[in-house]
Amino acid sequence: MKKVIVVQRVDPDSDDLKNKRQLAELKDLAFAANYSVTGEVIQSRYPDKKYQLGKGKVQELALSVKALDAEKVIFCNELSSMQLYNITDTCKCAVIDKFQLILEIFALRATTRRAKLQVELARLEYEIPRAKIIVSHLKKEERPGFMGLGSYEDSYEQDIKGRIARIKGELSHVQGHNESLRTFRHAHGLSMVALAGYTNAGKSTLFNALMEEDVDVADMLFTTLSPVARSMDVMGRKVILTDTVGFIEDLPHWLIDAFRSTLDEIFFADIILLVVDASEPLDIMHDKLLTCHETLWEQVHDASVITVMNKTDLISQEELNEKMEALGYLVPNPVYISAKTMGGLGDLKQAIRSKLPVWERKEISMPFSKHSMSVLSWLFKEGVVHSVKYTDQILVDLEAREEVINKVISFIDV
Ligand SMILES: Nc1nc2c(ncn2[C@@H]2O[C@H](COP(=O)(O)OP(=O)(O)OP(=O)(O)O)[C@@H](O)[C@H]2O)c(=O)[nH]1
Numbered sequence: 001m002k003k004v005i006v007v008q009r010v011d012p013d014s015d016d017l018k019n020k021r022q023l024a025e026l027k028d029l030a031f032a033a034n035y036s037v038t039g040e041v042i043q044s045r046y047p048d049k050k051y052q053l054g055k056g057k058v059q060e061l062a063l064s065v066k067a068l069d070a071e072k073v074i075f076c077n078e079l080s081s082m083q084l085y086n087i088t089d090t091c092k093c094a095v096i097d098k099f100q101l102i103l104e105i106f107a108l109r110a111t112t113r114r115a116k117l118q119v120e121l122a123r124l125e126y127e128i129p130r131a132k133i134i135v136s137h138l139k140k141e142e143r144p145g146f147m148g149l150g151s152y153e154d155s156y157e158q159d160i161k162g163r164i165a166r167i168k169g170e171l172s173h174v175q176g177h178n179e180s181l182r183t184f185r186h187a188h189g190l191s192m193v194a195l196a197g198y199t200n201a202g203k204s205t206l207f208n209a210l211m212e213e214d215v216d217v218a219d220m221l222f223t224t225l226s227p228v229a230r231s232m233d234v235m236g237r238k239v240i241l242t243d244t245v246g247f248i249e250d251l252p253h254w255l256i257d258a259f260r261s262t263l264d265e266i267f268f269a270d271i272i273l274l275v276v277d278a279s280e281p282l283d284i285m286h287d288k289l290l291t292c293h294e295t296l297w298e299q300v301h302d303a304s305v306i307t308v309m310n311k312t313d314l315i316s317q318e319e320l321n322e323k324m325e326a327l328g329y330l331v332p333n334p335v336y337i338s339a340k341t342m343g344g345l346g347d348l349k350q351a352i353r354s355k356l357p358v359w360e361r362k363e364i365s366m367p368f369s370k371h372s373m374s375v376l377s378w379l380f381k382e383g384v385v386h387s388v389k390y391t392d393q394i395l396v397d398l399e400a401r402e403e404v405i406n407k408v409i410s411f412i413d414v
Pocket residue numbers: 198199200201202203204205206216217218219220221222223224225244245246247310311312313314337338339340341
C-alpha cells in the first residue's frame with residue numbers, strides 16, 4: 001500500500017466536529033483507494049488569505065512527507081492550479097485533492113464499459129485545465145520532464161479534445177440503449193425501484209437480502225459503481241430493483257454529470273429506497289440525510305421516496321426512537337430493517353407494494369380453447385392472477401394494467 005498524508009485546510013472559526021468528520025471521511029476515501037494514511041494535518045486558513053497557502057506551511061508539509069516517507073499528499077479541499085504546482089514542487093511528490101481521489105476510486109471500481117468511459121471522461125475534463133497551466137508554467141521555467149508531461153505540445157490539447165469527443169460519442173450511444181430499455185420496461189408494466197443513499201449505508205447488502213444473491217459488499221466507500229439491476233417479485237408484482245453508487249457530501253456537479261447515466265437509474269426510478277445507516281451518531285445521520293435530500297431534490301422528478309432505516313440490529317429500540325424523534329421531518333415514511341439479519345424486509349416489501357401504481361382488478365371469463373390457454377399464460381406474465389376457476393368456462397380473477405385488461409376484453413369477452 002502506498003503511504004499518503006491527508007490534509008484539511010479549515011477556517012479558524014469553523015465547526016470542530018465537522019472538520020474531524022470530514023477528515024475521517026477523507027481517510028476512509030484514501031483507504032478505499034488502497035492507500036495507507038501515515039499522517040494527517042489540519043491547517044487553519046484565514047478568510048482574507050483564502051486562496052493562499054503560506055510558504056512556511058508548505059515547507060512544514062514537505063518535511064512531514066520526507067519524515068513519513070509519503071508518496072502522495074491528499075487535500076480535502078479543492079486546489080487551484082498554482083497551489084497544486086507550488087505544493088508539488090516543494091513536497092516533491094504527487095498532490096491531489098478529494099475529487100481526484102474519488103476519481104481514482106471510481107477508476108479502480110469501474111467494471112463496465114460505460115463506467116470506464118465515464119471515469120476517463122471525468123478525469124480528462126477535471127485534470128486537463130490544471131495540467132495545462134502547470135505545464136505552461138514549467139515550460140517557462142524550462143523544466144521539461146516534470147510529472148511525465150515533458151512531451152507536451154499544442155497538439156497535445158487537440159489530442160485530448162479529440163479523445164473527449166470520442167468518449168462522449170460512445171457514451172451517448174450506450175446511454176441511448178439504456179433509455180430504450182427503460183421505455184421497454186415501463187411499457188411492460190415494470191416499475192423501477194432504486195436503492196439510493198450515502199455510501200456505506202448498506203444498499204448492496206439490502207439488494208442481496210432482497211435478491212438472495214451476491215453483489216459485492218464491503219465496509220468501504222464506493223464499493224458499487226456500476227448499477228446492478230434485477231427483477232424482483234413484490235407480492236405478485238414485478239419490479240426492477242437497481243443498486244447504485246452512493247452519495248457523498250460536496251459531490252460536485254461535474255461529477256454528478258459525469259455519472260449521470262449511472263445516477264439516472266435513481267433519478268428515473270418510480271420508487272426510491274433511501275437507505276440510511278441508523279447506527280451512526282445522530283449528527284452524522286442528520287448531515288448525511290441532508291446531503292441525500294439535496295441531491296435527490298435537485299434531480300428527481302416524480303418518484304416516491306421510502307426512507308429505509310438500516311442496521312437496526314446495532315442499536316436499541318430506545319435509541320432508535322430517540323433518533324427518529326430528533327430527525328423528524330427528514331425521515332418521512334420510515335421503514336425499519338436490518339439488511340444483515342433480514343429483519344423488517346416484509347414491511348419494506350409492503351411499503352414498496354403500496355407505492356406501486358394501482359392496477360385494475362377484474363373477473364374475466366374465457367371459453368375453453370387452445371387460444372384461451374395461451375391468453376392465460378400471457379396474463380400470468382403481464383399481471384397478477386389471483387385465481388383461476390375452471391367451470392364450463394375459464395374464470396380469471398385478474399389484476400393488471402388497464403391496457404392488458406382492455407386487450408384481453410376486446411379479444412375474449414365479446
Ligand atoms: N450490522 C449491520 N451491518 C450492515 C447492515 N447492512 C449493511 N451492513 C454492513 O455495512 C457495510 C456496508 O455495506 P454495503 O452494502 O457495501 O453498503 P453500500 O451502501 O452498498 O456501500 P457503497 O456501495 O460503497 O455505496 C458492510 O460492512 C455491511 O456488512 C445491517 O443491517 N447491519
